[in-house]
Amino acid sequence: MPDTLNETPALSGGADAPVVMTDLGAVRGVSLGGGAAAFRDIPFAAPPVGPLRWREAQPAAAWSGTLDASRFGFACPQAVSPGAPPVPQGEDCLTLNIVTPDVGGTGLPVLFSIHGGAFFVGSGRYIADKDLSPIVRRGVVLVSANYRLGRFGFLAHPALTAEAGRGTGNFWLSDEIAALRWVQRNIARFGGDPANVTILGCSAGGSSVNALLTTEVAHGLFAAAACHSGGGLFNAARPLARAQAEGIAFARRCGIAPDDPAVLEKLRALTVEEILAGDPGPPDFGAIIDGHLITRPIAVSFAEGRRAPVPLIVGSTGNEASIFGMMGFDAATLRARFGIDLGEVRGVYEEDGPLSDAELLRRVQTDFLFTSASLGLASFAARSAPTWAYHFDYVPAARRGGKPGASHCADMPYIFADDARRSADDVAVAERQQRYWYNFIATGDPNGPGLPDWPCVAPGRPAVLMTDDTSGIATAPHARRMAYWHGRWSGETGVAMLP
Numbered sequence: 216m217p218d219t220l221n222e223t224p225a226l227s228g229g230a231d232a233p234v235v236m237t238d239l240g241a242v243r244g245v246s247l248g249g250g251a252a253a254f255r256d257i258p259f260a261a262p263p264v265g266p267l268r269w270r271e272a273q274p275a276a277a278w279s280g281t282l283d284a285s286r287f288g289f290a291c292p293q294a295v296s297p298g299a300p301p302v303p304q305g306e307d308c309l310t311l312n313i314v315t316p317d318v319g320g321t322g323l324p325v326l327f328s329i330h331g332g333a334f335f336v337g338s339g340r341y342i343a344d345k346d347l348s349p350i351v352r353r354g355v356v357l358v359s360a361n362y363r364l365g366r367f368g369f370l371a372h373p374a375l376t377a378e379a380g381r382g383t384g385n386f387w388l389s390d391e392i393a394a395l396r397w398v399q400r401n402i403a404r405f406g407g408d409p410a411n412v413t414i415l416g417c418s419a420g421g422s423s424v425n426a427l428l429t430t431e432v433a434h435g436l437f438a439a440a441a442c443h444s445g446g447g448l449f450n451a452a453r454p455l456a457r458a459q460a461e462g463i464a465f466a467r468r469c470g471i472a473p474d475d476p477a478v479l480e481k482l483r484a485l486t487v488e489e490i491l492a493g494d495p496g497p498p499d500f501g502a503i504i505d506g507h508l509i510t511r512p513i514a515v516s517f518a519e520g521r522r523a524p525v526p527l528i529v530g531s532t533g534n535e536a537s538i539f540g541m542m543g544f545d546a547a548t549l550r551a552r553f554g555i556d557l558g559e560v561r562g563v564y565e566e567d568g569p570l571s572d573a574e575l576l577r578r579v580q581t582d583f584l585f586t587s588a589s590l591g592l593a594s595f596a597a598r599s600a601p602t603w604a605y606h607f608d609y610v611p612a613a614r615r616g617g618k619p620g621a622s623h624c625a626d627m628p629y630i631f632a633d634d635a636r637r638s639a640d641d642v643a644v645a646e647r648q649q650r651y652w653y654n655f656i657a658t659g660d661p662n663g664p665g666l667p668d669w670p671c672v673a674p675g676r677p678a679v680l681m682t683d684d685t686s687g688i689a690t691a692p693h694a695r696r697m698a699y700w701h702g703r704w705s706g707e708t709g710v711a712m713l714p
Contacts, residue, residue, distance in 0.1 A: 232285065233318045237401045239277040242284040244318075247347055252318040254405070255310075255343070256288030259397035260390060262307035263363060268483050269370050270379075271389035272309060287312070290338035291364045292487045302338065306367070306487065311360035311394050312343035313405050314351050320406035324413070324657045326350060327398060327437065328359045329391060331418030331444075331624060333538075335365040335498040348631045349645075353653045356407035360394035362387045362423075366465060366490050369500040371458035374478045382455045382505035384462070388426055389508065395427075395436040413439040413656045417624040418538070421445020422502070425592070426452075427523075429516035430508045434523045439659045441528040441652070444535060444624050447588040448704045449553065451513040452502040461499075469493045497544070514588070517595035518710045524600040526659040528652075531589040533608030533620025533683070536580035546576055555583065563699045577619060578696075585623075586693065587700035590677050591712060597672040603661055604672050605680040606692060609644050611637075612684070626682070644682065651680075675713040 233252045234243045244254035260272040267273055289305040317323065330337040339359035342348070351357050362368060368387030375383050399409045414437045416424045421442040427433045428440055453461075463473045469489060471481045485493075502509050516522055539545075549555040557575055564570060564578055586606070593604040607626035610618050628634065629645040630652050637645065651661040651669065661669050670678045670688065679689045691697070701712040 234281060235318065235404050237404060239275055240279065241281040243281050244284045244313075247314075250317040250319055251347060251351070252315055252405075253343070254284040254313040254315075255286050255340075257282070257284055257311055257313070258309065259311050259360065260309040260393040263309060263367070263386070264306045266483065268306070268367070269375055269383075269386060269479075271383070271386060272393035275309075287338075287340045289361075290340070291361050292367055292491065293332075293336045293364050294491055296336060302340075308338075308361045308363075309390055309393070310339075311358055311397065312339055313402075314343055314347070314357045315405045315407070316347070316351050316354055316356070317406045321403070322408045322411075323354055323356050323406045324411045325356045325358060325398065325402055325407040325409070326656050327395060327412055327414045328357060329362075329414065329416030329420035329423045330359065331416065331420040332364070333498045334369065334387065334419045334422075334500040337364070337419070342631055349633060349649045350631055350653060350656070353649070355653065355656055356402060356405055358394075358398055358402065358407075360391065362390035362394070365498070365500060366494055369458075369503065370462050370465065370482075371455060371503050371505070372462035372466065372478070372482075373459055373473070374482075375462070376455075376459065378479060381507050382503070383507065384455070384458050384503040384505055385426075385508045388423070388430065388502070391423055391427060392430070392433050392436070392508075395433060399436060410438060411657075412437045413441065415441040415443070415656075416445065417443035417627050418445065422447070422451065425513050425517075426502050426509060428525075428527070429513050429522045432508055437523070437525065439526045439655065440523070441655065442530075442589075442592070443626060444531045444585055445529075445588070446584045447517070447592045448514045448700070449584060449588070450501065451588075452504050452509055454504050455506065458503040458505075465493050497548075512708065514592065514595070514704065515708060515710055517592050518712075520595075520599050522596065522599065526600055526655070527593075527596050527602045528605065528655055528661065529589050529593045529596065529602065530605030530607060530626075530680075531581075531585040532623060532625050533606065534577070534581060534618065534625075535585040535623045536577040538623035539580050544580060546572075549576075549579070549583070553583070555579065560699065563696055566695060574619075581620075582693070582696055582700060587697055587704070590679070590692075590697055591701055591704065593672045593677050594675050594712070597674045601660070602672045603655075603669055603680065604677045605682065606689075608681070608683040610684075611641050613638075615684070621683075640684075647686075648682070 258275040289308040291308040339361045343359045371384030422445045424442040596602040629648045654663040655661040
């Protein structure tokens, strides 16, 4: 997912710049007019540098005076995508951004947005750089935070396990939890209600939502959740032993032997550039079953009811395969990494006629990681709390001939960004999306006056809000394809998909 929805220049505070006292010190933001304000680069945890590299997030230090919170700070270290605008980056990156519609208000609903980027690129500025997004204008306090990416956020190693005295490696998740704890302590000072925080993310952000829902350490830090294109059935979490083997291989690529008595000292002495160079090829980072923050496979936690019992929206888009060009998931990768043989699944996908190899690959890529997960997790989640499922496949009329469906995370701009180029139909879709999501953030239920009814999911029988050139509710969409993937998951885990 792109690092920004719509880039805007960094602002600076003026004479009317608002000042808010947090529990660590005062911050001066930027007035946006009418009581609205933006605050950038507020520390929520200590810089994870030196001996704190590859440790869970530690408390930030208090400061004296007033912190300038008018500009974005560092993005966490990451590879630079060709053609992407330059963004300063560094390990001192555990900061968050806030945009509030009323800095003097009280009790406003809060959206904690988690950026995507396959866990190896992106930053919290991707959504906070649009100062008054449609959701903020409706009366929501928006928070977005950085978290450690790539090998900085995902490293398991026997030496780290020995140092911690338990499994470890989910440093990214500890960062997100630390940011949520900061929100609980401080968001009322920016007009927000700490008892009404919704976590939301797309792509890796959606995967983060799934992890936060299933880690007991985070329970009580949020009141609702929305997972967009976050997967969750297959490849959602890896066993600690596999993650440690990957960590040993990474250290070897950096010239550090696994039996070196100074392995941690040498790992922590690596430069940022050396760490980034230690992971060539497509990104392969994800949650680790460390026995501490994540105790079992994420979908198994959902199936067993071991998730925060809060209202949930979960869904995906029609052409999730659009993301795989960046990640290198071709047919050979699907076979080598996941044991998927396109020849074996072809019959499942050719009910309505033969498909080209490229179209078959596109549909399998979309369904395997995303569609099957959104429908499966919705069914599991519905057993413990109200859950709504969606499938977004709207493509503007002018582009329908050249696109097989809505791209990965294509629903996000319709909720969070303005676009003067939108047609009347596009505007109508955006208005409906924004109203549903505002209602959910504000009340825990997307329904409201003037909106078509969006029913909750019943366990085993998803009622799915379909958004394309026409919209409506579908029950069990793509039933044969979903049955195949859900049956495969049940066979691999020994856990029944249906109640």
